[in-house]
Structure formats: structure tokens, C-alpha cells
Amino acid sequence: MDRLGRYALLLALALAAWGLLAAVVGLRRQRPLAVESARTTAFALLAVVAAANGAMLAALLSDDFTLRYVAQNSSRATPTFFKVLALWSADDGSLLLWNLVLAGYLAAVAFRFRRYRPEALPGALAVMYAVAVFYLLLVSGPSEPFATLAAPPDGRGPTPLLQNHPLMAVHPPFLYLGFVGLTVPFAFAIAGLVSDGLSDRWVALTRRWTLAVWCFLTVGLLLGALWSYSVLGWGGYWAWDPVENAALLPWLVATALLHSVMLQERRGMLAVWNLSLAVGAFALATFGTFLTRGNVLLSVHTFATSSVGPMYLGFLVLVLAGGFGLIATRAWRLRAPGRIDAVLSREASFVGNNLLLLTLTFVVLLGTVFPLAVEATSGRQVTVGGPYFRRTTVPLLLLLLFLAGVGPLLPWRSGSAGRLTRRLRLPLGASAALVLVLAVGGLRNPAAVAAFGLATFVGVANLAEIGAGLRVAVRTGSRRRPAAALGALLRGRRRYGGLLVHVGLALAALAITASSTLARQTDLTLSRGASAGFAGYTLRYEGMRTLRQPQRTVLVTDVGVAKDGRDLGRMSPSLNLYPSASEPIGTPSIRTSPLRDLYASVVGVEQEGERATFRFFLNPGVTWLWVGGAVMVLGGLLAVWPTRRPPAAPRPAVPSARRREPAVVDRG
Amino acid sequence: MADQAAASRPARAWARPAVGLAVVLLVALGALAAVAARGPAPASTPAERVHAIATGLRCPVCRDLSVADSPAPLAQQMRNQIAEGLAAGKSPEAIRREFVAAYGESVLLVPARRGVGLVAWVAPALLLAGGVLAAVLAVRRWRARGAAPAASSPSAPGTSRADKVLLERALARFEDPP
Numbered sequence: 130m131d132r133l134g135r136y137a138l139l140l141a142l143a144l145a146a147w148g149l150l151a152a153v154v155g156l157r158r159q160r161p162l163a164v165e166s167a168r169t170t171a172f173a174l175l176a177v178v179a180a181a182n183g184a185m186l187a188a189l190l191s192d193d194f195t196l197r198y199v200a201q202n203s204s205r206a207t208p209t210f211f212k213v214l215a216l217w218s219a220d221d222g223s224l225l226l227w228n229l230v231l232a233g234y235l236a237a238v239a240f241r242f243r244r245y246r247p248e249a250l251p252g253a254l255a256v257m258y259a260v261a262v263f264y265l266l267l268v269s270g271p272s273e274p275f276a277t278l279a280a281p282p283d284g285r286g287p288t289p290l291l292q293n294h295p296l297m298a299v300h301p302p303f304l305y306l307g308f309v310g311l312t313v314p315f316a317f318a319i320a321g322l323v324s325d326g327l328s329d330r331w332v333a334l335t336r337r338w339t340l341a342v343w344c345f346l347t348v349g350l351l352l353g354a355l356w357s358y359s360v361l362g363w364g365g366y367w368a369w370d371p372v373e374n375a376a377l378l379p380w381l382v383a384t385a386l387l388h389s390v391m392l393q394e395r396r397g398m399l400a401v402w403n404l405s406l407a408v409g410a411f412a413l414a415t416f417g418t419f420l421t422r423g424n425v426l427l428s429v430h431t432f433a434t435s436s437v438g439p440m441y442l443g444f445l446v447l448v449l450a451g452g453f454g455l456i457a458t459r460a461w462r463l464r465a466p467g468r469i470d471a472v473l474s475r476e477a478s479f480v481g482n483n484l485l486l487l488t489l490t491f492v493v494l495l496g497t498v499f500p501l502a503v504e505a506t507s508g509r510q511v512t513v514g515g516p517y518f519r520r521t522t523v524p525l526l527l528l529l530l531f532l533a534g535v536g537p538l539l540p541w542r543s544g545s546a547g548r549l550t551r552r553l554r555l556p557l558g559a560s561a562a563l564v565l566v567l568a569v570g571g572l573r574n575p576a577a578v579a580a581f582g583l584a585t586f587v588g589v590a591n592l593a594e595i596g597a598g599l600r601v602a603v604r605t606g607s608r609r610r611p612a613a614a615l616g617a618l619l620r621g622r623r624r625y626g627g628l629l630v631h632v633g634l635a636l637a638a639l640a641i642t643a644s645s646t647l648a649r650q651t652d653l654t655l656s657r658g659a660s661a662g663f664a665g666y667t668l669r670y671e672g673m674r675t676l677r678q679p680q681r682t683v684l685v686t687d688v689g690v691a692k693d694g695r696d697l698g699r700m701s702p703s704l705n706l707y708p709s710a711s712e713p714i715g716t717p718s719i720r721t722s723p724l725r726d727l728y729a730s731v732v733g734v735e736q737e738g739e740r741a742t743f744r745f746f747l748n749p750g751v752t753w754l755w756v757g758g759a760v761m762v763l764g765g766l767l768a769v770w771p772t773r774r775p776p777a778a779p780r781p782a783v784p785s786a787r788r789r790e791p792a793v794v795d796r797g
Numbered sequence: 798m799a800d801q802a803a804a805s806r807p808a809r810a811w812a813r814p815a816v817g818l819a820v821v822l823l824v825a826l827g828a829l830a831a832v833a834a835r836g837p838a839p840a841s842t843p844a845e846r847v848h849a850i851a852t853g854l855r856c857p858v859c860r861d862l863s864v865a866d867s868p869a870p871l872a873q874q875m876r877n878q879i880a881e882g883l884a885a886g887k888s889p890e891a892i893r894r895e896f897v898a899a900y901g902e903s904v905l906l907v908p909a910r911r912g913v914g915l916v917a918w919v920a921p922a923l924l925l926a927g928g929v930l931a932a933v934l935a936v937r938r939w940r941a942r943g944a945a946p947a948a949s950s951p952s953a954p955g956t957s958r959a960d961k962v963l964l965e966r967a968l969a970r971f972e973d974p975p
Contacts, residue, residue, distance in 0.1 A: 362868055363862055363866045363867065363868060364866070365866060368861045368862055368866070369861070370861040371861075398939075467935070467938075467939040468939050469936055469939035469940050470940070471940070472936065472940070476939075477936055480932050480935065480936060481932065484925075484928045484929065484932045487928065488921065488924055488925045488928055491920075491921065491924050492921045492924075495917060495920055495921065496917065499908065499916075499917050500903075503913050507913060509902065509913070510901060510902065510903035511902060511903055511905075511908045511909075511913070511914060512855050512903045512904070512905060512906055512907075512908070513906075513907070513908055513917060514855055514861070514863065514906030514907065515852075515863060515906060516852065516853055516863075516906050516907045517906065517907045517908065517917065520907075521918075521921050525925075546815065547815075550815045550818055553818055554817075554818065557818055557821055557822065557825075558821055560825065561821045561822065561824055561825035561828075564825045564828050564829060565824060565825065565828050567828075567832075568828035568829070568831055568832050569828075572832065573832060573835055573836065573837050573838045574832075574837060575829060575832045575833035578828075578829055578832050579829055582825060582829070650848075651844070652873075715868065730868060732868050732873070733870070744868060
């Protein structure tokens with residue numbers, strides 16, 4: 130298996146190098162044949178990288194401990210499901226998956242532009258192949274996934290935290306789809322910059338790609354938060370861990386980009402700014418993987434050491450210097466004189482949106498690298514943790530919420546105060562009523578009151594916009610009501626998708642505010658049979674069971690839950706003992722309900738389970754974070770869904786005579 | 798467009814709802830100001846006072862969780878130590894100093910507001926101020942251009958976006974770099 134994998138990676142490297150060469154030749158010498166070769170090579174590359182991943186998977190499933198990676202990250206007792214997941218549970222394997230995703234995007238670009246060949250295609254392919262060459266060099270040199278050793282009798286098994294929850298099956302792949310996907314807008318942006326015609330068509334070409342990538346990133350972040358909430362047992366879902374921050378940074382910039390490209394599409398403004406955002410998003414995604422894989426940080430996410438750091442740093446410098454260098458030397462010619470008709474306009478709100486998102490990005494980046502920078506320069510150790518991030522980001526987030534409510538109400542070009550006033554009536558009224566109720570009700574945290582008010586404002590404003598649009602469609606449409614509304618929703622999917630994302634954002638903001646400011650917690654040590662009260666619940670420790678599983682021993686504690694004398698059943702937080710871990714790993718037990726979660730984790734057991742120490746949390750509203758996140762992704766998907774009507778993009782000049790399938794157009 | 802129609806109506810047509818909205822806004826802001834003036838609830842129970850201090854301390858064995866959040870045994874010990882300190886009548890600041898003496902400055906989850914640590918606090922504010930200034934200047938410049946005679950601008954009404962890009966591109970070939 131190691132030979133197959135290693136040869137596959139070498140072949141992949143050769144293919145990527147060929148693709149790069151062919152694309153560059155095709156670009157410089159205007160050779161369509163070379164471009165065609167570069168395009169089709171992408172499919173071969175995908176097949177070969179998939180073979181390398183398959184080889185690793187086969188080795189994992191067949192307990193081939195001659196492979197160092199398998200010996201370190203799997204064991205005979207590991208359940209099959211987690212053997213598969215071990216493919217991405219450590220650095221070397223996850224780089225293999227990374228390469229697979231990148232090759233997948235290359236093939237997707239090659240397939241998407243099989244008939245319609247934009248001018249930027251050869252350049253974009255060249256950039257993507259160059260990135261692929263870098264990542265393939267990583268796995269054939271500094272990181273050696275197929276390194277062998279004298280086979281030990283059994284492997285060490287995956288890191289306990291990673292084999293503790295099935296969410297690990299989906300969280301990393303989605304994040305990778307997001308991170309790697311940012312290569313596509315980056316590649317087309319660079320291609321436009323280096324082409325003779327100096328085109329800015331990348332915005333139109335990659336708009337839906339960027340949107341899809343944004344959806345992947347959002348899902349990845351949400352799954353990460355859900356994993357943290359349901360595995361780590363500390364009652365929270367976001368710890369401002371450097372690696373969480375590293376995943377948040379590209380999301381913030383991608384969100385800014387999705388908003389500001391609309392200014393370029395509609396008004397021809399900000400061409401240079403958008404190029405910088407595309408380069409910045411890709412650079413931050415690279416930086417994030419550098420942080421996690423380069424062993425720079427010690428955090429829950431840094432599971433292994435590897436020597437890929439310096440190469441990453443070099444690549445990052447190349448991306449930044451190359452990208453911004455090109456922008457500085459060539460992009461000025463793309464500058465168009467910007468024009469705004471009024472301050473009360475959609476355009477101005479997008480400027481504010483970008484300002485806030487970029488400041489937010491800077492603050493999170495600063496807080497993440499600050500300890501590293503201080504330690505590198507002065508040798509002193511400082512910590513930048515949750516309290517810092519909360520204090521610096523909450524004001525910015527509140528302002529962003531305000532814009533997410535007002536922005537969609539403002540029309541393009543110029544708004545009239547009258548129209549705005551009419552549209553503000555309902556959302557502002559609802560939000561003011563809530564603020565008043567909360568203030569009278571005795572909530573004493575001004576930031577929380579403001580956040581509740583603003584989130585209500587955003588939700589009502591955007592829902593009302595959707596409602597108003599659909600009502601007009603129903604009134605003027607000739608079809609039956611639901612059909613007319615659905616038709617309007619699908620016709621205006623870009624607009625309604627965006628509004629729906631804002632509705633999801635409002636739900637998530639409500640949930641985050643409620644759970645971070647109204648949560649309660651307690652530590653209780655209970656003897657078997659004893660009970661204690663917490664937040665209206667009666668919690669009774671019923672005893673401990675021991676489950677022996679092949680790969681671990683699970684100590685399950687049973688806690689009976691009752692409220693107002695009514696039995697609500699049982700919660701069973703557990704401690705998992707893995708042979709490879711010195712400390713037990715907890716699994717919390719969560720009773721979810723729409724309004725509040727009762728969350729129990731067991732901290733320790735004494736005297737064979739006669740006494741146990743628990744940590745209980747009452748977390749209000751967490752469910753709505755997942756619901757809100759799902760609505761955001763739904764809105765993104767609505768906006769990304771292809772339109773049947775082709776927009777006014779130039780069709781290929783010469784239609785292929787041999788085309789057999791009906792021409793289903795899915796461009797944009 | 799509907800908003801043009803609305804704008805051409807006499808000003809009083811929207812003046813009344815605007816006044817109503819202003820009142821609603823004032824009530825909401827007033828309520829918010831009252832909440833802010835009242836201040837946060839003082840930590841009354843001993844557990845709350847321990848929690849307040851523990852959220853600002855880093856659990857030394859888990860890096861990314863605070864002493865309040867961490868389920869680690871050491872964090873439990875540290876919470877007990879805080880509780881004992883408070884029971885002995887020490888001030889929160891004195892307790893924090895003790896932990897810094899024992900674990901170093903990095904036990905505090907927030908960089909100090911002096912020396913190097915000050916950078917982490919000042920830089921975001923400076924950046925935001927700079928960004929606001931740049932955005933305001935840019936919007937003002939763009940507005941001024943909007944008010945200027947349209948014929949001299951390549952983005953004159955009637956010029957389609959495609960035309961404009963073509964024009965820009967053509968012009969760019971003749972212009973020298975600035």
C-alpha cells in the first residue's frame with residue numbers, strides 16, 4: 130500500500146506540474162491545444178490523488194501497521210467508522226484529503242468550463258495547478274503520509290478526542306471544502322490580473338463559487354461549534370481557540386467579499402478592493418492551515434508535530450507578495466471612478482459592512498497572533514483569551530447587526546427618508562418593545578439588551594422584506610397563491626437568499642446572546658442516591674455503570690432529572706478511558722429543548738462510583754444557534770442555486786457541432 | 798420607482814411616521830441608557846464572586862479555557878484557592894496578583910493595558926478610526942462625483958456597465974501609470 134500511495138503522489142505531482150506548464154504555455158502562446166490538455170489533466174489528477182487517498186484508506190481498514198501513519202492513528206480495536214475518519218485525524222492524512230479536495234475543485238473548474246471557455250481559464254488553471262504543486266510537494270517531502278516502519282503488533286489508535294464523536298466525520302471535510310474552495314476566486318482574480326486584456330470578469334465568473342464556498346465554511350464552522358458543545362464538556366461552543374479563530378478569519382473576509390462584489394457588479398466600483406479581498410481570503414485560509422499544521426500553536430487542534438511549517442510560511446509569503454504585488458503594479462488600470470448618489474443607499478451600507486467585517490478580521494487576527502508575536506520578539510508569554518475577544522468584537526458585531534437590518538431596507542442609488550421610515554416602522558417598533566420589556570424586566574447587561582434588540586430588528590426587517598416582496602408577487606401574479614409566492618422566491622433567489630441569510634443571522638445572534646449572558650452553571654458532588662437542586666431541577670445521582678468496549682472503557686453515570694415533582698428521565702454523562710490517554714475524556718449529556726438545554730458533564734468519580742462530581746449548565750437558546758446557522762446555509766444555497774435563464778454573459782462564439790446533449794445552461 | 802414617487806410627495810406625508818419612529822427610537826435608547834446606568838448586578842453569592850475572577854484566568858493545563866470553564870482538576874483547585882482567598886478577605890486584585898506570581902503573566906486571559914500589551918488594545922481602535930475616516934472620505938468623494946456634471950464621467954447614466962468596462966480598458970492602454 131505504501132508503494133501505491135507514494136507512486137500515486139509522485140504521479141500526481143508530475144501531472145500537476147504538466148498541468149501548470151500546459152496552462153502557462155496555453156496562456157502565453159495562445160495555444161488552445163495546450164489549454165485543452167491542462168483542462169483534461171485535471172480529471173487525471175483527481176483520479177490519481179483519489180487513488181492515493183484510497184491507498185491510505187485501504188491501509189487503515191486492513192490494519193497495515195507498516196505504515197507509520199496507520200500505526201500512530203489507528204489500532205485493531207478502533208471501530209471501522211473511526212478507522213475511516215483516521216484518514217483526516219492527523220496532519221499527514223489530512224494533507225492527503227486536502228489534496229483530494231483541491232484536485233476535486235480543479236476537476237470541477239475543468240468540467241464547468243468544458244464548453245464555455247472564458248478568457249481567464251488558462252490563467253486560473255495555472256494558478257490552481259501551482260497551488261496543487263505546492264500541496265503535492267508537501268506530501269511527498271516534508272510530510273510523508275506513506276512513511277513506513279517495522280510494523281508494531283498494534284497501532285496507537287486515534288487521538289481520543291477525535292474518536293469520541295461522529296461529528297468528526299463531517300466537520301473537517303466541510304472546512305476543507307471551504308478553505309480550499311477559496312482557491313477558485315483567487316485563481317480567477319489573479320488570472321484576470323495577469324491577462325493582457327486585464328479583465329475583472331472574475332467577479333461574475335466566480336460569484337456562485339464564492340457563495341458555495343461560503344456555505345461550506347459556514348457549515349464547517351457550525352459543525353465545529355457543535356462538536357465543541359457536544360464533546361468537550363465545558364458547556365460552551367466557541368472558546369476563541371486560535372484554530373477556531375483561524376477558521377473564522379477566511380469566513381469573515383469571504384462574507385465581506387460577497388457583499389462588496391455587488392458594488393462592482395452593479396456600479397463598477399471597488400475593483401481593486403475586491404481583488405485584495407480575494408487574495409486576502411485565500412491568504413488567510415493558507416495562514417489558518419499553517420497555524421494548525423505548522424505546529425506553531427499548542428491547542429486542542431494541534432495533534433501532531435510536523436516539519437511542514439517553513440514551507441507553508443514560504444508559500445504564504447509568495448501568495449501575499451505575488452498577489453498584492455500584482456494588484457499594486459497592474460490593478461490600478463481597473464480602477465473605475467466610483468460614484469454614490471446618497472449616503473442613505475445600499476452602496477453606503479456595503480461600505481460600512483466591509484469596514485466592520487475587515488476591522489473584525491483584523492481584531493481576531495491580532496488577538497490570535499499577538500501571543501506568538503510577543504513571545505517571538507521579547508520572549509515573554511502573554512495570553513489573549515475569551516475576555517479580550519469579547520470586549521473587542523462585541524461592539525463591532527452589534528454595529529454589523531444594525532447594518533444587517535438597515536442595509537436591505539435601503540434601495541440602491543438613493544433612498545428617500547420617507548420610504549425608509551415606512552419600512553423601518555415594524556422592525557424598529559418590535560425591537561424597541563423588546564428592549565423596553567427587557568429593561569423593565571431587570572436585565573442588567575446593556576450589551577445583551579442591545580444585542581437582543583438589534584437581533585430582533587434584523588430578523589423582523591429581513592422577514593418583512595421577504596414578506597413584502599412575496600405579497601406583491603401574489604397580488605400581481607396570475608397563478609394560485611403558493612405557486613406565485615414560490616415562483617417569486619425562486620426568481621428572486623439571489624435577493625431572497627441574502628435576506629434569508631440575515632434572518633438566520635438574527636436567530637443565531639439571539640441564541641449567542643442568550644446563551645452567553647443568561648447561562649447558569651453549578652458544580653455538584655453527589656453520593657449515590659443523593660440529590661441536589663439546580664435552577665428548578667432536582668438532580669439525583671443514581672450510580673455508575675462500567676461499559677467495556679474494545680477500544681475504551683466507559684464509565685457511565687446516571688442522573689435522574691425531575692422538575693416540579695415531575696420525572697423527566699435520566700441523563701448519562703460519561704467518562705471515557707482510552708489506553709493511549711492518561712486523562713479520562715468526558716462525554717457530556719445534553720437534554721435539548723427549544724428554549725433551554727440542561728447540560729451535564731461528569732468531572733470525576735471517587736470510590737468506584739460511590740461519589741461523583743458533576744458540572745451542570747442551564748444554557749438558554751442554544752438550539753436556535755443551530756437553527757439559525759441552518760437558515761443561513763439555506764439562504765446561501767437558495768442564492769447559489771443555478772438560474773435557468775442565462776444572464777447576459779457572452780455565449781461561446783462557435784457552438785460545438787458535435788454537442789449531443791440538450792443545452793442545459795448553468796452558467797454564472 | 799416607488800421611492801421617487803414618495804420623495805416627490807410633500808414632506809409632511811412622511812413627517813408624522815418619522816416623528817413616531819423618533820419617539821420609539823428615543824424610548825428604546827432611553828431604556829438602554831437606563832440599563833447601562835444601573836450597571837451590572839454585583840456578584841452577590843460567593844460562587845458568583847469566584848466565577849467572576851475565574852473567568853479572567855487561564856487554566857494553565859488547557860490553554861484555551863478559562864479557570865471558570867475548564868473541567869480539569871487543576872482548574873478546580875484554582876477555583877478553591879480563589880474561594881479561600883475571598884473568604885480570607887483578599888481583594889480580587891490581590892488574588893489575581895498571587896496567581897500571576899505563581900504562574901506568570903500568561904495566566905491572565907487578557908493582555909495588560911501597559912507595555913506591549915497596550916498594542917493589543919490600541920491597535921483595533923486606531924484601525925477602526927482610520928477605517929471610518931477612509932470610508933467617510935471615500936463616500937464623500939464618490940458623492941461629489943455623483944453631483945458633478947454627468948457627461949464628464951464615464952459612469953454617466955445611459956452608459957451600460959459593459960460599455961464602461963470597455964471604455965476603461967481602452968483608456969487604460971493609452972494612459973501612463975500615475
